[in-house]
Amino acid sequence: MSVLVSITGRNNDKLMAKLQEALPETKIEQWPNCENMEDIEFVLAWNAPDELWQQLPNLKVVQSYGAGVDGIPLAILPSSVKVTRIVDQQLSVDMAEYVLSHVLAYKLRHREYTSNQTERYWKPRRSVAGDSVGILGLGELGCRTASLLSRHGFSVRGWSRTLKDLSNVECYAGEAQFEQFLTGLDYVVCLLPLTSATQGILNAQLFSLVSSECLLINVARGQHLVEADLLNALDENELGAAVLDVFTTEPLPEAHPFWKHPKITVTPHVAAVTNLDTVVAQIAANARACFANQALQNRVMQDRGY
Ligand code: NAP
Ligand code: GLV
Numbered sequence: 566m567s568v569l570v571s572i573t574g575r576n577n578d579k580l581m582a583k584l585q586e587a588l589p590e591t592k593i594e595q596w597p598n599c600e601n602m603e604d605i606e607f608v609l610a611w612n613a614p615d616e617l618w619q620q621l622p623n624l625k626v627v628q629s630y631g632a633g634v635d636g637i638p639l640a641i642l643p644s645s646v647k648v649t650r651i652v653d654q655q656l657s658v659d660m661a662e663y664v665l666s667h668v669l670a671y672k673l674r675h676r677e678y679t680s681n682q683t684e685r686y687w688k689p690r691r692s693v694a695g696d697s698v699g700i701l702g703l704g705e706l707g708c709r710t711a712s713l714l715s716r717h718g719f720s721v722r723g724w725s726r727t728l729k730d731l732s733n734v735e736c737y738a739g740e741a742q743f744e745q746f747l748t749g750l751d752y753v754v755c756l757l758p759l760t761s762a763t764q765g766i767l768n769a770q771l772f773s774l775v776s777s778e779c780l781l782i783n784v785a786r787g788q789h790l791v792e793a794d795l796l797n798a799l800d801e802n803e804l805g806a807a808v809l810d811v812f813t814t815e816p817l818p819e820a821h822p823f824w825k826h827p828k829i830t831v832t833p834h835v836a837a838v839t840n841l842d843t844v845v846a847q848i849a850a851n852a853r854a855c856f857a858n859q860a861l862q863n864r865v866m867q868d869r870g871y
Contacts, residue, residue, distance in 0.1 A: 566856050567604040569621075571596035571613035572630050580841050584609075587849035591856075607855045609848060612636055626855040628848055629865075631839050632656060632706065635759040635786060639867045648865040649851050651844050657709035660837035664710045664754050664782055665717060667808045667830070668698065671752075671780045676806075676830065693805075695751030695776060696720050701766070702756035702785065703729050703736070704871075706837065710756060722746055726869075747774040752782065758871035759786040767791065772798040778805035784836040787813035792823075799828045810836045 568584070568591055570577055577595060585593050594600065596613070602620045610617075611630040618624075618638060627637055629650040637648055670676065672693045681688055696719050700707045703725040715721045715733040723729065724746045728738035737746035747753070753775055757763040767783060768791040781804060783790055792813070798804040806828040812821075815834055823829050851861050865871060 566606055567592035567594060567601075568607045568609065568852055569594050569596055569599055569605045570609045571617055572609065572611040573614070574612055580845070583841060583845045584849065587845055588852055591852065607852045610637060618642065626851065626861065628851050630844075630848075632837070633758060633786065634865050634871060635788075639865070639870060642867070644867075647855075647861055648867055649861045649863050650865055651839055651847070652705050652863045653840070653843050653847070655840055655843045656837045657706050660706045660756070660784065661710040661713040663784065663810070663836040665713050667782055668714065668719070668752055668780070669717075671806060671808075672696075693751075693778060695778065697722065697750050698752040698754065699724065699746055699750040699775075700734075700754045700756055702758070703731065703734075704756070704758075706784075707754075707756040710754065719752075722750070744774060747771060750775040750779055752780045754782045755785045755789050757785050757789060759788055760870035762870075764788050765791050767795070769794040769798065772804045775804070777803055780805050781807040782810075783807070784810045787811045787815070796822060796826070799826065806830070808832070810834055 568588065570581060570593065581593060581595060596617060603622055605621050606623055606625045607628065608621065608624060609628045609630055618641060624646050627642065627646060627648045629637055632651050634648060634650050639648060674690060674693065698714050698719045699722045700711050701724050703711065703723040707723060708731065711721045711723050711731065711734045721733065722735045722737060723731065724737045724743065726738065729736045755767055757766065767781065767789050772794060795807060799807065808830045809823060810832045811834055817823060817831060823831055847862055854861050
């Protein structure tokens with residue numbers, strides 16, 4: 566009955582110490598320095614290596630160290646293995662603030678004035694017109710983002726798989742209402758999980774339905790976006806600009822055209838970063854529930870992929 570932490574690309578010393586403090590009786594190991602793979606029942610994972618999953622004969626639970634679970638190979642895990650993810654108030658607040666700040670920056674032309682300042686060029690303009698924002702995905706992050714934008718006076722639409730009933734949000738659901746949801750939007754925010762149904766959803770067809778000054782904000786996953794379609798839509802003035810926080814290849818390769826595109830803002834996957842101080846308690850609670858065969862918090866439905 567032990568825990569394995571397999572989180573690549575960051576220093577996990579503080580996380581390991583906090584987890585051990587929360588689970589004093591439990592042996593906690595860190596990949597790849599694991600003594601006995603047969604003892605591992607609970608894995609905390611983020612960007613875990615593919616070869617890990619076949620080496621865990623007694624695995625019971627995989628906990629994602631984030632809201633997304635696309636890095637966990639749901640299809641190859643035995644059906645007895647349960648998967649959970651992070652749901653955290655702070656994560657939702659951070660995401661909503663990231664989106665609001667970029668919507669306002671575009672509306673108030675921050676990027677344009679910053680560029681003008683470098684040229685000592687004085688050119689006052691009205692703010693960008695149009696206040697309809699569409700949010701793809703009305704889950705934990707999408708709902709909080711929709712609510713913050715509506716409180717700031719934006720007219721908010723939301724789209725999900727199953728129909729929602731949210732105050733101050735015009736709700737749409739499913740493929741049948743996709744076009745209606747998108748038509749004429751001034752801002753589109755992607756907050757969908759990455760699944761076979763959502764991969765490539767930010768494409769030429771979507772760009773053709775929104776306003777030609779529309780700002781695209783992708784804060785979900787890089788694979789939601791068809792990169793060539795975005796570059797084409799921006800260059801043909803079919804779309805206003807894009808803010809991208811997530812990419813198919815991360816870090817974004819140095820030679821990638823997004824870095825220097827005048828209509829693209831790049832941020833390094835920071836819209837809502839898991840805060841170990843606020844999530845250790847739910848991870849420890851799930852590990853205890855796993856060992857005691859009790860119900861887990863924030864289960865992922867493996868058959869639907871999120
Ligand atoms: P969530 O609570 O699972 O919500 C997902 C939403 O997407 C739900 O409303 C769901 O509809 C909808 N959806 C799923 N498949 C759909 C489909 N085929 N058609 C229409 N709607 C669909 O997820 P979340 O916690 O809000 O997180 C969303 C994503 O944000 C994560 O998966 C992750 O990729 C990304 N993320 C990014 C960052 C960052 O820093 N950039 C940080 C955290 C998370 P139903 O409500 O009907 O099920
Ligand atoms: C970050 O991208 C997350 O899924 O939590």
